[in-house]
Amino acid sequence: MAETAHSDASPGWHRETDLLIAGAGPGGMTAALVAAIEGLDVLVCEKSGQVGGTGATSAGTLWIPGNRQSKAAGFEDSAEQAARYLDSLIGAGAGDADLRRVYLRDGPDVIDYLMQKSDVQFVPCGRHPDYRNNLPGAATDGRAIIPAVFDGRKLGREFDRVRPPIDEFMLLGGMMVGKVDIGHLLGRYKSVGSFARAASLVARYVLDRLRYRRGTRLVMGNALVARLYFSLLQRGVPVLFDAPVADLVIENGAVAGAVIDNNGCRERIRARRGVVFATGGFAHNEKFRTAFMPRPTPPFSMAAPANTGDGLSLAAAAGARIRSEDHRSAGFWSPVSVTQRPDGSTGLFPHLAMDRAKPGLIAVNAAGRRFVNEAASYHDFVEAMYRSHEVANTMPAWLVCDAGFVRKYGLGAIHPETRNLAPHVKSGYVTTADSVAELAAKLGIHAAALEETVARHNRFAEEGADPDFGKGDLELNRFNGDPAHRPNPCLGSIDRPPFVAMAVWPAEIGCSVGLDATADGQVRDAEGRIVDGLYACGNDMSSVMSGSYPGPGTTLGPAIVFGYRAAMHAAGRTERRT
Secondary structure, eight states, X not given: OBOOOOTTSOTTOSEEEEEEEEXXXXXXXXXXXXXXXXXXXXXXXXXXXXXXXXXXXXXOOEEOTTOHHXXXXXXXXXXXXXXXXXXXXXXXXXXXXXXXXXXXXXXXXXXXXXXXXXXXXXXXXXXXXXXXXXXXXXXXXXXXXXXXXXXXXGXXXXXXXXXXXXXXXXXXXXXXXXXXXXXXXXXXXXXXXXHHHHHHHHHHHHHHTTTSSSOOEEOHHXXXXXXXHHHHHHTTOOEESSOOEEEXXXXXXXXXXXXXXXXXEEEEEEEEEEEEEOSOOSTTOHXXXXXXXXXXXXXXXXXXXXXXXXXXXXXXXXXXXXXXXXXXXXXXXXXXXXXXXXXSOEEEEEOSSSXXXXXXXXXXXXXXXXXXXXXXXXXXXXXXXXXXXXXXXXXXXXXXXXXXXXXXXXXXXXXXXXXXXXXXXXXXXXXXXXXXXXXXXXXXXXXXXHHHHHHHHHHHHHHTOOTTTOTTTSHHHHHHSOTXXXXXXXXXXXXXXXXXXXXXXXXXXXXXXXXXXXXXXXXXXXXXXEEEEEEEOGGGBOOTTXXXXXXXXXXXXXXXHXXXXXXXXXXXXXXXXX
């Protein structure tokens, strides 16, 4: 490729900077922003044409125990209690307990730093239970925070540089809504307040579409990455798009810079303080998927397409260690259904919280048997799929309900209040039948077993308890259930035809296995020595959660905290955190 020269470089280099960031997701942009705030010259190289990565399509929640935003709202918590919880979940001697404690100690300070010095703003979620709230140290509120709603119009022409949410998460072809918004939209005819809120949202969206390709009222992960990008633009931090890192430059055993492909030109970038890998993990790298993920290898991924393991591959070639042996799982999981989009393409809908916990739905394997508490966290649900698959085919599993359930709660990408399922049957998204036996025959699963399973579940619904799997027992279950349903907000009968089934598959929403790194994000080699000049954060860094999933924001929280720490170390500011 042709090379371009720059006047601000030493001989042999095309340009120079203090810190080179590979990847413009939440972790990479946090590292870039903090480094810029601390006075470093920063350059961000993004492989794709947009910022955000997988974070842009996420819920945008951060798990930050002891955060002061929640404390100010009246929710008490402590790092000590959270450490007890993580030790219970992961194991006191498992994984990297020292890094977990650094994360818990520094998390609240990192959030305060960003809120004080940038446009990255957060608000408390309030009640949002930890996912295994039956363990010591778990909390039901105060640990989750979300980005404040952001007005995408502030970005001007740069708005199109923000990776949009998945189509299945947007209404009317391009309107984002948060969890609170959904309640107002569904209840728009039940109160004046909800009607006014719903009307305001739609009116704003209609006006947006006169000038933009989608709505500019950004929530969830889109708000987070837009706020980070806006803050970078305010500080004049350059972001090179369609500019993947092709190689590392090693001098005297240390990383001195990197080679990037920039608009058809191969450039050597000197990085005086180091290179930060934040390329999103190995989600779309078949070699790494085969090496680290469970069998059968998940056929789908919710990660951004550009996440092909560049950081891990290049770092490993430079002698870095990929840490996998102490991870309970290589990924963080969600069951997904495969959607058919109007343009003929397929999409994935992650079944996170809106349907599985509601009363009147069960999940079964090919033997027609339940295998899980359907209201468990999305991560735990997929882990149960793999355990079940050792006994009976559970790839896919089937969510079974009746049409009344879909009309009331929705199912996957099918919105509540949907009465006509024919288009979804035609596309293959759901299967319907007039009897449970007929449904089983269409799915190719054991009919008598499914009839028995549904009947047994219906008895549990009448009694209000699930002795088989405990659906409705955990605070998380009830949080995502229907509080108006009695006696159990998560148990309801499946008894009115037509009956409905939807296939769900395992997919990762992030990688747990990654580069072995210190609490400052410094990458280690196979002997445990620091690879000078090389940092990692986000999904490129081995997760402090070791493949366990404590609560909402398990990936984004560490991405931002360790992105901050890597930048601070590169800037020589480690004394602030001693």
